[in-house]
Amino acid sequence: MDVAKYRSLFLEEAGEHLAEMSRALLALEKDPSAAEPLELLFRMAHSIKGMAGSLEYDPITEVAHRLEDRIGRCRSTGGIGEPEELPLWFRALEELERLIGAVRASGAPPSADPALVRALAVAPAPAREPKKKAPTLR
Amino acid sequence: MTMTNTMTMTTAIRVLVADDARFMREMIREIIEPEGFQVIGEATDGVEAVEAFQNLKPDLVTMDIVMPRCSGLDSVRKILATDPQARVVMVSALGQESLVSEALEAGACDFIVKPFKPDRVLVTLRKAVTGRS
Numbered sequence: 429m430d431v432a433k434y435r436s437l438f439l440e441e442a443g444e445h446l447a448e449m450s451r452a453l454l455a456l457e458k459d460p461s462a463a464e465p466l467e468l469l470f471r472m473a474h475s476i477k478g479m480a481g482s483l484e485y486d487p488i489t490e491v492a493h494r495l496e497d498r499i500g501r502c503r504s505t506g507g508i509g510e511p512e513e514l515p516l517w518f519r520a521l522e523e524l525e526r527l528i529g530a531v532r533a534s535g536a537p538p539s540a541d542p543a544l545v546r547a548l549a550v551a552p553a554p555a556r557e558p559k560k561k562a563p564t565l566r
Numbered sequence: 567m568t569m570t571n572t573m574t575m576t577t578a579i580r581v582l583v584a585d586d587a588r589f590m591r592e593m594i595r596e597i598i599e600p601e602g603f604q605v606i607g608e609a610t611d612g613v614e615a616v617e618a619f620q621n622l623k624p625d626l627v628t629m630d631i632v633m634p635r636c637s638g639l640d641s642v643r644k645i646l647a648t649d650p651q652a653r654v655v656m657v658s659a660l661g662q663e664s665l666v667s668e669a670l671e672a673g674a675c676d677f678i679v680k681p682f683k684p685d686r687v688l689v690t691l692r693k694a695v696t697g698r699s
Contacts (some may be wrong), residue, residue, distance in 0.1 A: 429596070433592075435587060438589055441587055441588060441589055471586070471634060474632045475586065475587050478589075479587060479590070481680055481681040482589070482590075482593060482680065482682065493660065509699040
């Protein structure tokens with residue numbers, strides 16, 4: 429395998445994915461029930477995981493995999509549950525940017541932030557039904 | 567050398583590669599083209615994959631399971647609805663076992679897992695076309 433060729437392809441595609449993920453997170457911040465940005469985030473995390481795995485960039489693979497899992501669980505349970513969820517995804521995106529930036533600068537990623545990896549591993553809370561208005565006594 | 571052997575050696579297996587990542591399409595091409603396969607088309611999403619299948623009639627499709635516009639799973643269903651003999655190998659990754667099971671139930675021949683092991687990719691694709699490894 430021509431590692432230099434695939435590293436270059438990875439940096440190009442992952443860079444585009446990070447920009448799209450950032451836009452999708454901002455869209456979810458405005459509307460946490462929006463399905464399209466959730467789908468896009470899931471696909472982008474999946475794609476980064478696959479490419480990083482092929483190049484043995486294990487810290488990037490791990491963060492992308494855990495983020496993908498977490499987004500996937502939110503997809504299957506009907507959306508984002510707790511308000512803490514999105515800030516965690518923003519942190520994961522920042523971490524991916526840091527790790528991929530290191531590949532661009534030095535050719536290899538450093539270790540992933542262990543606290544973030546642990547936080548991503550905890551199962552997200554399921555989406556809650558919107559609160560119903562209490563009946564008004566007349 | 568028999569006529570059959572000669573034909574086997576000179577007739578490449580025509581493959582459509584469907585994956586939204588150029589990285590993965592390149593990697594599949596690099597693994598299979600020196601080994602008797604010819605990539606005759608590429609698709610970057612599920613809708614393109616179904617259209618390209620109908621236009622190109624490949625011997626085999628490699629189909630990423632997560633793609634935009636139409637998922638790999640839905641694309642397999644659409645392809646098999648128009649051609650029940652179509653040979654489709656799913657491309658999956660760690661943690662997608664349930665999607666792979668659904669795709670196999672829908673009629674996909676087999677699956678390969680990212681990151682690719684070239685030998686495993688070649689064995690799986692050959693088996694998908696010939697019925698043997």
